[in-house]
Amino acid sequence: MSAAPSPLATIRATARGYLPRVFQGRGWVLASLVMVPVALSLLIYTVAQTKGGEGGPRPGEALKIFHEVLVKMMLPIMALVAAPAGIREDLEQRTLPLLLVRPAPVWALPLGKGLPWFAWGAAWLIIGTLGLQVIGGDPSLLPGRLAALVSAWWGELALMTLVGLLFKRGTLWGAVYFFLWEPWVRIFPPFLQRLTFTHHIESLAGSRAAEIQTNQLLAQEQVTTHPVFACLALLAFGGLCWALAGWKLHRTAHGLAGNEAEG
Amino acid sequence: MIQLDRASLRYGHILGLSPTSFELPDGGGITGLLGPNGAGKSSLLQLLSGLLPPSGGEVRVFGEAPFRNPAVLARLGLVPEGDRLPTGLRADRWLRMMGELSGLSGEGLNAAVAKALATVGMADRAHLTFARMSKGMRQRIRLAQALMHEPELLILDEPFNGLDPEARLTLMALLRSLAEGGTRILVSSHILGEIAQLTDRILLLFRGRLLAEGTVTEIRQLLDRHPVELRLTGGAQVLARWAVEQPELAALRMEEDAVVLSVRSPRDILPRLQKAAAEGGLPLRALDPLDLNLDAVFQYLTKDHA
Numbered sequence: 001m002s003a004a005p006s007p008l009a010t011i012r013a014t015a016r017g018y019l020p021r022v023f024q025g026r027g028w029v030l031a032s033l034v035m036v037p038v039a040l041s042l043l044i045y046t047v048a049q050t051k052g053g054e055g056g057p058r059p060g061e062a063l064k065i066f067h068e069v070l071v072k073m074m075l076p077i078m079a080l081v082a083a084p085a086g087i088r089e090d091l092e093q094r095t096l097p098l099l100l101v102r103p104a105p106v107w108a109l110p111l112g113k114g115l116p117w118f119a120w121g122a123a124w125l126i127i128g129t130l131g132l133q134v135i136g137g138d139p140s141l142l143p144g145r146l147a148a149l150v151s152a153w154w155g156e157l158a159l160m161t162l163v164g165l166l167f168k169r170g171t172l173w174g175a176v177y178f179f180l181w182e183p184w185v186r187i188f189p190p191f192l193q194r195l196t197f198t199h200h201i202e203s204l205a206g207s208r209a210a211e212i213q214t215n216q217l218l219a220q221e222q223v224t225t226h227p228v229f230a231c232l233a234l235l236a237f238g239g240l241c242w243a244l245a246g247w248k249l250h251r252t253a254h255g256l257a258g259n260e261a262e263g
Numbered sequence: 264m265i266q267l268d269r270a271s272l273r274y275g276h277i278l279g280l281s282p283t284s285f286e287l288p289d290g291g292g293i294t295g296l297l298g299p300n301g302a303g304k305s306s307l308l309q310l311l312s313g314l315l316p317p318s319g320g321e322v323r324v325f326g327e328a329p330f331r332n333p334a335v336l337a338r339l340g341l342v343p344e345g346d347r348l349p350t351g352l353r354a355d356r357w358l359r360m361m362g363e364l365s366g367l368s369g370e371g372l373n374a375a376v377a378k379a380l381a382t383v384g385m386a387d388r389a390h391l392t393f394a395r396m397s398k399g400m401r402q403r404i405r406l407a408q409a410l411m412h413e414p415e416l417l418i419l420d421e422p423f424n425g426l427d428p429e430a431r432l433t434l435m436a437l438l439r440s441l442a443e444g445g446t447r448i449l450v451s452s453h454i455l456g457e458i459a460q461l462t463d464r465i466l467l468l469f470r471g472r473l474l475a476e477g478t479v480t481e482i483r484q485l486l487d488r489h490p491v492e493l494r495l496t497g498g499a500q501v502l503a504r505w506a507v508e509q510p511e512l513a514a515l516r517m518e519e520d521a522v523v524l525s526v527r528s529p530r531d532i533l534p535r536l537q538k539a540a541a542e543g544g545l546p547l548r549a550l551d552p553l554d555l556n557l558d559a560v561f562q563y564l565t566k567d568h569a
Contacts, residue, residue, distance in 0.1 A: 003366045004333035010364060017352070017360025024351050094347045098408065101312050101341040102364035103333035250331065253315045256305055256343050256420065 004103035013104075014112025022120040026085050030121055033078050034128040037069045045135050062137040066145060070128065071201050075152060076178035080171055082117040083160030086110060087249060088170065096254050107246030114161050114242065118154060125149040141206045144227060148204035151234035152197050158241035165248045190223040194233075199223070203230035264289045264416060264447055265311060269320035272306045279306035282320055283473045285466065287449070291442045295458035296451035297561065298468035304451040305344060307468065308420050311449065312341040324416065337366060340409030344420040344451075346401055348393040354404045355380070355389035358411065365412040379407040382437065399430045406434070410441075417441065419450040423457050435461055455558050467564055474564045482560050489563045490514065490525040492553035495536075497521070498546030505545055509535070523553065 005013065021027065041061065087110040090096040099109055129137075129145050137145070156178075163177075164170035185196040193199045203225040225233070269282040280303040287294060296304050309315040310322045313329030313336055322328060329335040349357065355376065362372045380386040383403035393401055402422070409417060419438075423431050438461060442448050452458050458465060459479075467475040467482070475482040490513040495502045503522045506512055511532045514525035526532050529552075540547040553559070 004337055005364060005366045005368075009368070013360050013363030017357060017363075018349075020353070020356065021351050090349065093349065094345065095349050097312075097314050097341070097343050098347075098361070098405075099364065100314055101336055101339070102361065103337040103366055104364040105333075106331060253330070255309045255315045256345075 004105075007105050007108040010104040010108040011112040011115065014099075014109055015115040018113050019116045021085060022116045026081060027117075027120055030078055030082055030117070031124045033074045033081070034070065034121075034124040035131075037065060037074065038128040038131040041065050041135055042131060059136040059138055062132040062135045065135075066129070066132055066137070066205065067202075070125070070149065071152070071198065071205075072182075075125075075149065075156060075197075076174075076182070078121050078153065079156035079160040080174050080178070082121060082157055083114075083164050083174070084171060086114045086117060086157075086161050086164070087245070088161070088164035089113075091165070091254065094256065097256050100254060106250040107243075110161055110165070110245040110249055111242045114157060118157055121153050121157065122150045125153055145205045147227070147231050148201040151204070151231050151238070152201050155234040155238040155241070156197060158238040158245070162241040162245040162248070165245050165252075193223050194225065197234070200225065200230040200234050203227055204234075264325060265449075266323040267310075267320070268323075270310055270317040270322045271319040272303075272310055272315060273318040278471050279303055280310070281472045283307070284320075285473060285476050287447065289447070291445040291447055292464065293438060293442045293448045293450060293462035295462045295465040296449060296468065297453070297455065297458050297465050298451075299453050299565070301470070302453070302468040303471040304453070304468055305420055306471070307466075308341075308418050308449070308451055311416075312339060312418050314341075337412065338414055339416040339418060340412065340414035342405050342409045342417075342419040342422050344424065346398055348401055348404065350394065351392065353390060353392050354385070354396070357393075358389070358404070358408055361408045362411045367412060375411045375413075379411045382410060383407045384433070399426050402426060402430070402434075406437075415445075415447060417446050417448045419448065421451055421453070423452060423454070431457070455561055459558075467561065469565050475560070479560055482564075489554070490527050491529045493524045493526060493529065494518070494549075494551040494553055495522050495524065495547055496549040496551070501546055505539060 022030075045058065045061070084092075087096075090099060090113070100106060126146055126149075129142070129149060132145075133139065133142060159177075160170065160174045163174050167173050182196050182198050185193050185198045188196070204227045206227075265285075265287040267283050267285055269284055270280070271282045272279040296307065298304050306315075310317055311324055311329065313324070313332060316322075316328075316330040322330075324335050325338055327335050329339070358376050358379065359372060362375050367375050377386065380389050383406050385400065385403050385407060388396070388400060389404075391400075393404070396404070406419075406422070409419075417438075422434060426434065438448055438450065450458070450461065463478045463480075465475070465477070465479065465482070466473060495506075497520070499517060499520055499522045503515060503517060506515055506522065506524050509526070509532055511526045511528045512524060513527055516523040516525075524532075536545070536547070536550070539545045554563075
C-alpha cells in the first residue's frame with residue numbers, strides 16, 4: 001500500500017498529467033485570442049510603415065489595444081474559454097470519480113488542473129504584450145503591463161474555475177460579471193471600483209485607455225491603488241478563489257452519475 | 264473488510280439505497296453484486312468506494328468511513344461503469360498521473376505502470392490517446408488504473424459492458440487470478456450469466472433493497488415458498504408413481520420421457536431417490552435440478568418482492 005501523496009505532489013502530478021491538453025484545440029484558441037489582435041496591429045503598422053505613411057512608433061495605438069482589446073475583451077474571454085477545461089471538464093465528462101477515488105487531497109485538484117492553463121495563457125499574454133512594444137508601447141510601462149495581465153489572468157481564471165464549480169451555468173455568470181459588472185467601473189464610487197479587475201489592472205499598467213466620454217455624465221473620479229498592492233490583491237484574490245474551488249470540490253459529493261447525494 | 268450498518272443513500276427525494284446491512288470478510292474472493300437496472304448497485308458501490316457519503320447509517324471499509332478518507336482510498340481501486348476517460352490524453356501518461364495521485368513515485372511508479380499495462384495486455388498500445396482506442400482497450404485502461412497501486416479491495420461496476428466475448432473471458436480470468444492472489448473483488452452486473460461464471464457468492468439487490476446475501480445454494484434453501492424443481496428422465500410413468508408416494512412432493516408435471524417434481528425438501532427426498540435407482544427399482548437415466556441456479560433464485564426473489 002502506498003502513502004497518500006502530499007498536496008504539492010498532487011498539484012504537480014495533475015498539472016503534468018493534463019499539460020498536453022493546452023497544446024490542443026482549446027489551447028490554440030486561447031493563444032489566438034491574444035495573438036490575433038496583436039498580430040493584426042503589427043500587420044497594419046508594418047503595412048503603414050512600408051507604404052511610407054506616418055512613420056515612427058504609435059504609443060496611443062498600443063495603449064488602446066492593451067486596454068480596450070486585451071484587458072477588456074480578450075482576458076475575460078480567455079478565462080471563459082480556459083476555465084471549463086479545468087476541473088469543470090472532469091465534472092461534465094464524468095471522469096471526476098476517477099480522480100476522487102485516489103488518496104490525493106481533493107482540494108488540490110482544481111489548482112493542479114488549472115495551472116497548465118494559467119501558464120499557457122500567461123505565456124501568450126507576455127508574448128502579446130511584448131509584441132505591442134513594437135508598435136510603440138511605452139517601455140517604462142512594460143513591467144506594469146506584464147504584471148497586470150499575468151496577475152489579472154491568474155485572478156480571472158481562478159474566479160471562473162470557482163464559479164464553474166458553484167453554478168451549473170458558470171460560464172454565463174462569468175460573462176455577466178465580466179461584461180456587465182466590470183464596465184461600470186467608470187461610474188462606481190471608489191470602494192466599488194476596487195471590486196473590479198479593471199481597477200487593479202489600470203493601477204498596475206499605469207494608465208486608463210481612453211478619455212472620459214461626454215456621454216459618461218455619471219463618471220466618477222478614478223481612484224488608484226499602489227501597483228504593488230494592486231498586484232498583491234489580484235494574486236491574493238486568485239489564491240482565494242483556487243482555495244474556495246478546492247474547498248467546494250472537497251465538500252461536495254460527486255457520484256458516478258454526476259449527481260450529488262444527500263450525504 | 265466491508266461493513267454496512269443500515270447504510271442508505273438518497274438523491275434528493277429519490278431513494279437510491281434503502282437501509283442496508285451486510286459484511287464482507289477479509290481476504291480474497293469474488294462477490295457478485297446482482298440486480299436489474301435501477302436496483303441500487305451503483306449506489307452501493309459509490310458508498311463503498313467513498314465517492315458518496317451515506318445519507319443514513321454507517322459504511323465502514325477497512326474499519327473506517329471511506330468518504331474522502333485517504334487511508335481507505337489508498338487500499339481500494341474502482342472501475343466505474345461507462346466509457347468515460349479524459350479526452351485528449353495518452354493512456355500511459357494518464358496512468359502515470361493516476362499512479363502519482365495514488366502515492367506512487369520514482370521507480371515504483373514506472374514499475375507499477377508497466378505491470379498494470381502488462382496485466383491488462385495493453386503494454387504495446389499505451390502510447391495511444393483515448394480517442395484512438397477501441398471501447399475494449401479503454402475498458403482495459405480503466406482496469407489498469409484501478410490495479411496500479413495493488414488494492415486490497417477492487418470494485419468493478421458493470422465491467423463487462425461493451426466487451427467482446429474474448430475480452431470478457433480474459434477479464435474473468437484476470438479477476439479470478441487476482442482473487443486467488445488475495446484481492447477482495449466486488450463486481451456488479453445486471454447479467455446473471457456473467458456473475459454465475461465468475462462467482463457463487465452474491466449480493467442480490469432489487470429496488471434499492473438488499474434481498475439476499477450468500478451463495479446461490481444458501482439463498483435457494485431460504486426460499487421455502489418455492490419448492491425445488493427436479494426433472495427425472497427415464498420411465499416417466501414409473502417415476503411418477505414412485506414420486507406421488509413421497510411426502511415432500513408439492514407438485515408433479517409430466518413431460519415426454521420425463522417427470523418434473525416440485526419438492527419441498529430435496530435433501531430428504533434425494534437420498535431415497537438415489538437408493539431406489541441404485542436398487543434397480545426406478546428407470547432413472549438423468550436427474551436435473553431446474554431451479555438451483557442463479558437465474559431461478561433471482562426470478563423468485565424479485566417476483567416475491569415486486
